[in-house]
Amino acid sequence: MSNSSAAHEVQLTESPNLAREFARAAFTSGSRPGAMGTVPDTVLKLATTIDREQLFGYQKLCGFTPADLLPPTFPHLLGFPLQAKLMAAPGFPLPMAGLVHLRNEMVQHVELFAQDNPVVTVFAENLAPHPKGVTVDLVTRVEVDSTLAWESRSTYLRRGPAAESAAAEDEVPGVPEGLPVAKWRLPADLGRKYAAVSGDVNPIHLHPWGARMFGFKRAIAHGMWTYARTLSALGPRVLGPGESVVWFRKPVSLPSTVTLVRRPDGEDGIVAALVSSGADPKPHLITRWQRG
CATH class of the missing domain: 3.10.129.10 (Hotdog Thioesterase)
Structure with a gap:
């Protein structure tokens, strides 16, 4: 940098x-x-x-x-x-x-x-x-x-x-193919819970009325929570020296269900994506992590 x-x-x-x-x-x-x-x-x-x-x-x-x-x-x-x-x-x-x-x-x-x-x-x-x-x-x-x-x-x-x-x-990596490795049901109050531990009280994450001021029908999850939750699911290796990049693609409305998919380790590290659940899943984020 x-x-x-x-x-x-x-x-x-x-x-x-x-x-x-x-x-x-x-x-x-x-x-x-x-x-x-x-x-x-x-x-x-x-x-x-x-x-x-x-x-x-x-x-x-x-x-x-x-x-x-x-x-x-x-x-x-x-x-x-x-x-x-x-x-x-x-x-x-x-x-x-x-x-x-x-x-x-x-x-x-x-x-x-x-x-x-x-x-x-x-x-x-x-x-x-x-x-x-x-x-x-x-x-x-x-x-x-x-x-x-x-x-x-x-x-x-x-x-x-x-x-x-x-x-x-x-150029953003594509969503990995294959079976999901995790599925999470995100509650309506997740934004308030994350605000309590992070201090990030942006109203778009706290209540539907705050989100509607910025064009969202419902409160949306903090992007840095979705990033952290995705990395934590990759295991303890991410706690050591390493590099990661995340591309935020689509906000996660609350409440909702999201699915984690990942590609096996490769020469360029691990690629994972958090996608919406349903017949036509859309990526919320795509991340790549590499050991430092």
Whole structure:
């Protein structure tokens, strides 16, 4: 992952309150310059600690065995409040409300544990035209004892007209064929349960009325929950150093039933997909994991 050229570093003393940042983003959404703007030259940094109660609750909800070893997706919870603070700031070009989490790339360099004292850094880059609008990347890095332990790149889409200069979309692996390896019934309150362990109180995940404000008939599951639940089903190997990419294809309405399919291990690692149940299944996400 590339380095940021940003020069304005802000050292935070506490993790931003997500509810407050969502409200601030909604209040300033009408003043955003959009695709004609530029990403801020701000780097947010926070020295933090791991809350074991939060960690164990997250592990149980996402299908991991509760332990001091962090799941590969857990560091996202440390960085997302910083992402939200950056996107809610008036100078951020795209309104946070309505952004679609399109893709996520994670690299686990070394194992992380509950007793670690991570330093989290977040910055934005790559405001770019897309066939479906415009995208921006939020980069998160986690260091322990000045050593890079984990990093991710979250790509968010603002829907709109495509620019002539828009690059082609990623080549996404196909849905693996074969019998399903798991089927999960997702309850209507899953979004509220995940919000309780993650702090992500985006209204589209909590209640149907909140989802309807953004064009959804029902609340939808957090994409990072579906990602974490899929990785946890791949077994303990994902807890070690490795790389994974997820493409979010279709929101998961709540309640619903979803099916996990996967391809046997290959030279390019494991490919798995979470698909809708029924006669004509559609992919909700496709992910590829490789050992580091």
